[in-house]
Amino acid sequence: MVKHAKPGSFYDTFERKGAGQRTTHYCPGCxxxxxxxxxxxxxxxxxxxxxxxxxxxxxxxxxxxxxxxxxxxxxxxxxxxxxxxxxxxxxxxxxxxxxxxxxxxxxxxxxxxxxxxxxxxxxxxxxxxxxxxxxxxxxxxxxxxxxxxxxxxxxxxxxxxxxxxxxxxxxxxxxxxxxxxxxxxxxxxxxxxxxxxxxxxxxxxxxxxxxxxxxxxxxxxxxxxxxxxxxxxxxxxxxxxxxxxxxxxxxGAGEPRAAAGEPRAAAGAADAASGLWLDDEDLHSLLSSRHDFPDDLRVHDIAEQRVKIAGFGGQGVLSAGVLLANCAITSGLHATWLPSYGPEMRGGTANASVIVSVDEIGSPLVDDPTTLLAMNGPSLDAFERSVVPGGLIIANSSIVPREAERDDLRFYPVPASDIAQELGFLGAANVVMLTAYAALEGFPSPETIRHVIPHSLKRKRLEKLNLRMVDAALDYVAKNPIRLPAGQARR
Ligand SMILES: Cc1ncc(C[n+]2csc(CCOP(=O)(O)OP(=O)(O)O)c2C)c(N)n1
Ligand code: SF4
The missing domain is CATH 3.40.50.970 (Thiamin diphosphate (ThDP)-binding fold, Pyr/PP domains)
Known part of the structure; x- marks a missing residue:
């Protein structure tokens, strides 16, 4: 039936156009x-x-x-x-x-x-x-x-x-x-x-x-x-x-499509070198096996952590970010992961922004990281200035040629590439870096990292190797406590 009345989904008068307006702005015949x-x-x-x-x-x-x-x-x-x-x-x-x-x-x-x-x-x-x-x-x-x-x-x-x-x-x-x-x-x-x-x-x-x-x-x-x-x-x-x-x-509108318009699991961030990857099934098993929130978690410290992980393509920068985000989710926290990489196929720069928070996260952008994991020298050059005062920079001292220039933050060198190489898999230097971060900040707990790694690996044969990286990194941090700049107390 053709209706000649004004539809109810139109305003009675078009007040946004002008008080009492009843005509549209369209030309005749439009x-x-x-x-x-x-x-x-x-x-x-x-x-x-x-x-x-x-x-x-x-x-x-x-x-x-x-x-x-x-x-x-x-x-x-x-x-x-x-x-x-x-x-x-x-x-x-x-x-x-x-x-x-x-x-x-x-x-x-x-x-x-x-x-x-x-x-x-x-x-x-x-x-x-x-x-x-x-x-x-x-x-x-x-x-x-x-x-x-x-x-x-x-x-x-x-x-x-x-x-x-x-x-x-x-x-x-x-x-x-x-x-x-x-x-x-x-x-x-x-x-x-x-x-x-x-x-x-x-x-x-x-x-x-x-x-x-x-x-x-x-x-x-x-x-x-x-x-x-x-x-x-x-x-x-x-x-x-x-x-x-x-x-x-x-x-072709047949049966309702279960997934149409629904959020799908983010495609895993593959870093070929480390083999870290979550497919939908893995993600489901990970999320359904949440760890209990660790009692000793220093919640005040992770009220919001904004972490920038940066390096060159192939260093596992993006997958380290996924690993951190998955650890956070497994711990019952909110997390976002935002990758950024240059146009080059190989050898370009890459960084991942990860936010871990007890509250919902408004934006995944990390302009002012609380922590920078610098996997190579250019990353330290690029992001040192953006770290918040009192923040933490962890540098892969195997290839980062300098220390931080700033004295209002904590700087921790860890020879991640050397440790990974000695254990037989250079591509897992990212796990060494991430574990060093976890050990210094108290989050994620080593148990959470160990729990999440098997779920995050596409290539299962790398599981043991990556777990050894965790142990090696914890050992390194235990033997090499962070040196704070003079006059700066630990947070
Ligand atoms: C970013 C940007 N580029 C260009 C314009 C200028 N602009 C305004 S409307 C328009 C064309 C709209 O044409 P169409 O989508 O065919 O709609 P019609 O007006 O024919 O209904 C353009 C180019 C703009 N407003 N913003
Ligand atoms: S007739 Fe053409 S110019 Fe006028 S309102 Fe319609 S589309 Fe725009």
């Missing part, structure tokens, strides 16, 4: 208003207004929050699928709509949409394709047709110079993960009814947790096409639909 209405009707029909979050793009529909009486987020240009992903991951019951124009989705945000679709996020994307940049006055978009005149292609889009129009529905359909892909049109009443059905289907899929749904809507922009509203609708049928065939590409 398709955005129609799409808005179809979406609002579907939200009403499914009774999900209270849990819907509308992600507005940059473009003519930037002011979606003027109209939709739902949750609203205005996203950076092209980034709505990334924002929607974040919303989905933390709000499993919310209904997340990513609403995007063709400049937004097919131009600046190509990466975001492809990857969200490829991950099979349980979100709904409405892609309003008017073959032009509307808001900025009619420049060529990736979807502009060959020969179409725009302000940046006054002689018409030229394939040799500008490339060919991008069929986003075809592109999304090339991926295996999406469950629903359809292209529809607003050229006339019959087509608009088909659009209505596609909008409902795409939202229903999300409500039923089926996965990623994508609806491309061919929509008129009479102003920038320099046509009247009725000419614009004819042009869609005569021209636009030839380039962009209107059809259902995929309707």
């Amino acid at each position: 398709g955005h208003g129609t799409v808005h209405k179809l979406i609002a009707e579907a939200i009403d029909e499914f009774g999900v207004q209270d849990r819907t979050i509308f992600c507005s793009p940059v473009g003519c529909s930037v002011f979606g929050y003027y109209y939709f009486d739902t949750g609203n987020i205005q996203c950076a240009h092209g980034r709505a699928p990334a924002v929607a992903t974040g919303l989905r991951r933390v709000n499993p019951e919310s209904i997340i709509i990513s609403y995007q124009g063709d400049g937004d989705l097919a131009g600046i945000g190509t990466a975001e949409i492809i990857h969200a679709a490829n991950r099979g996020e349980n979100i709904t994307v409405f892609f309003v394709n008017n073959a032009i940049y509307g808001m900025t006055g009619g420049q060529m978009a990736p979807t502009t047709l060959i020969g179409q005149q725009t302000t940046t292609t006054p002689g018409g889009r030229c394939e040799a110079r500008d490339g060919s129009p991008i069929g986003m529905a075809e592109l999304i359909d090339a991926l295996s993960t999406p469950v629903f892909v359809e292209r529809v049109s607003l050229a006339d009443g019959k087509r608009t009814m088909k659009t209505r059905a596609a909008v409902r289907k795409a939202l229903r899929n999300q409500i039923e947790k089926k996965g990623f749904s994508f609806v491309e809507i061919l929509s008129p922009c009479p102003v920038n096409w320099k046509m009247s509203p009725s000419e614009a609708r004819r042009w869609i049928v005569d021209t636009l639909e030839h380039a962009y065939p209107v059809r259902n590409f995929r309707d």
Whole structure:
């Protein structure tokens, strides 16, 4: 049944636009208003207004929050699928709509949409394709047709110079993960009814947790096409639909996908050298075997530890971070792990930021580490200044040629590479470094490290070797107590 009333998911008056406003900001004959209405009707029909979050793009529909009486987020240009992903991951019951124009989705945000679709996020994307940049006055978009005149292609889009129009529905359909892909049109009443059905289907899929749904809507922009509203609708049928065939590409929404849009275990940080790696099964067994929180844990010391582990690629920098984070989780603490590595395949720099906290962690970034594990000289050079006063620097003295220059922190050299080499596996110097940190800071406990290592190793044959690294590092620290700078008391 076609309703002529204003949907309940629209505000009665558009106060954000101006006191008492009842009209939208769209040009006469624009398709955005129609799409808005179809979406609002579907939200009403499914009774999900209270849990819907509308992600507005940059473009003519930037002011979606003027109209939709739902949750609203205005996203950076092209980034709505990334924002929607974040919303989905933390709000499993919310209904997340990513609403995007063709400049937004097919131009600046190509990466975001492809990857969200490829991950099979349980979100709904409405892609309003008017073959032009509307808001900025009619420049060529990736979807502009060959020969179409725009302000940046006054002689018409030229394939040799500008490339060919991008069929986003075809592109999304090339991926295996999406469950629903359809292209529809607003050229006339019959087509608009088909659009209505596609909008409902795409939202229903999300409500039923089926996965990623994508609806491309061919929509008129009479102003920038320099046509009247009725000419614009004819042009869609005569021209636009030839380039962009209107059809259902995929309707594979079968059973709910258990994992769609749910957080998945982070891919293990593989460091080939140390063989540290957690796959999903290992992670599950690790988490289900939590250690009791050690009685002697100096909780005040680890209220929040921000650890930077840095070195060159292949030193096991990233996996040492994973090991620390897993020790924290196993101890009942919160932890984040954020890798960072240079573009080089080998020999580049790498660092891992790990936060361990008794409280939830707001951001995984570590700008001011409480501890730096410097696996090589350049790491000490790069990060020494960022360590908080009173913090700790542990340097792999086998290859770090100097001590810390600062005297307001604790510095501890440990010949990690030599110890690891002597035990027969240079690649486990990272475990020596991490254990030295644990011994000096009292966390994680040696028992926790020993417990977590077997779960963290992909190559089981390295288990014993890594456990010997732990023993060797504990022995080294016991025999070489930390020397504090004159006048500085231990924390
Ligand atoms: C990062 C960034 N780059 C460029 C712009 C300028 N800009 C605003 S809207 C727009 C194009 C929007 O076109 P489209 O996504 O097709 O939406 P429409 O306006 O046609 O609905 C551009 C390039 C911007 N606001 N931010
Ligand atoms: S410029 Fe085009 S897309 Fe933007 S509001 Fe006007 S008709 Fe709609």
